[in-house]
Amino acid sequence: MAKQHGAGGSSSFQLKSKLQRFGLAALVAAAFGLMLLGKADILLVEKGRILFNDITAPVLMLLSKPAEVTVRVMQNLHELVSIRRQNAVLRAENEKLNLIKLDTEQLRRENEELRDLMKYIPLPEASSVSARVIADTGNSFVQSLLAYTGYHHTVKKGNVVLTGEGVLGRISSVGVNVARILLITDINSRIPVKVEPMNAQAILSGDNTEYPQLISLPNNVKISVGDRVITSGAAGVYPAGLPIGTIVSVADGIIKVRPFVNRNHLEIVRIVDYGLSGLLADPICEVSR
C-alpha cells in the first residue's frame, strides 16, 4: 500500500513537473505572440500603450520630483557662484536685443505693407502648449520621453516638440493626459534637413546615440565640422528653418550631428502644431476623452 502511495506520488510529481514545463513554454510562446501582435495591429498596441501611460502618469510625475529638486538646487548653487559674470553678459545682450527689436519692428511694418500689396495668403498660425517631462523612457534601444499635458490639451500626433534651443522631436502618441515624444536621436527617427551654408539636402537619421547621423547627402557636397543643420520642410513633417544642430564629426563617411537641444536639462517642452499634414492621418491612435 505504501509502495502504491509512493508510486502515485511520484507520477503526480512528474505530471506537475511536465505541466510546469508546458506552462513556461506557453509563456515564452505568448511573449512571441505579443511581438507578432505588435507588428500586426499597431493601432491596438498604441492605444493600449498610451492608456497604460495615462494610468501611471500621476505616479511618474511624483517620482520625477526628487531629481528635479536636486537639479534645481545644483543649478541655483552654480548660478550663485557665477552671478556677477552672468549679470554683465546679460546686460550687454539686452542692449543688443533692444537695438535688434527696433530693426525688427521696422521690418515687420514693411512686411505687412508688401503682403498687402501682393494679396498674400498667410499660413495658419502655429498653436502651442507647454508640457512637463515626467519620464525618460530612453535606453540604448529606444529614445523617447513622456510629457504630461494635462486633461485639456490640443496636442495631436505628429506635432513638433521644441525647446528654446531647437527641435527635440515629435509627438508619436497622445493619451488623455500624457503624450509620448519620439526624439530625433531615436533609431526610428528620420528628418529631412538642410545643411547650411550650402543648403545641401539630407536626412537626419537617429541611431539611439547622442549624435544622430546625416545620410543621403549628395556626393559632391563638402561638409565641414561646425556647419549648421536645420529642417528643410520636405515631406511636410517639420516646417522649414527649425534649428536641429551642428556637424560635430566627419570621419570614414559617417557624419555626426550634435543636437542643439541639451536633453539633460529638459523640464518643460513646447509642443507646437504647425498645421502640417505630412504624416498619414491616424485619428484612432488618439484615445477619446
Next chain:
Amino acid sequence: MRSFPVNSPVFTYLAEKLRFYSPKLLTLFILLFSLAPTYLPGYSAVRPNFMLIPVFYWAVYKPENFSVIAAFTFGLMQDLLEETPLGVNTLVFTVFYILAESQRRFLSNKPFSSVWVGFAVLSLIILFLNWLIIAINYGRFSPFGTAFVGYLILLAAYPVVVWPCARLYLYLLDKNDGDV
C-alpha cells in the same frame, strides 16, 4: 477610547495579503522610479534595464511570492511604458526568470559576491538576447557599445537596487519564522 483592532481577522488577512504581494509592489516601485528623469549628461543613451535586478533576486530567493507570470507581466508593463516593440521585454524577463530560477539551488546559499557574479553572467546573456530581438524587430542593429555600457552600469548598481529587496526578504523571513 477604542483601540485599533490589530488582531481583527480582517486586519490580519489584509496584512498577510500585503506581505504576500510586497515583492511585486516593490518591483513595481523600482520599475516606475527607474523611469524618472535623472538629468545626467549622456545617461539616457545608456540607461540600463534595472528591472532585471528584482526579477533575478525574487527568482532566486522567493519564487513563491514572485512567479514567472509576474515576470511576464512586469515585462509587458515595461514594454507599454517604454517605446520598445511589444513583447521584447516580456520575452526577455520571462527567459531571464527561467534562467535565474534554474540556478536557484546553486545561488541561494552562496555569499553576496557569488550571487553578484551569477547575476553578471545571466544578465550578459540576456543583454545579448535583448539586443538581437530589437535588431530583428527594427531591421537594423543598435550600437552594442552603448548597450554594453548600460550593462556595466547595471552591474555597478546591483548592490544599491538589491538592498531594498534584501531588506524586504529578511523582513518576510522574520515574519514567517514568527508565525511558525
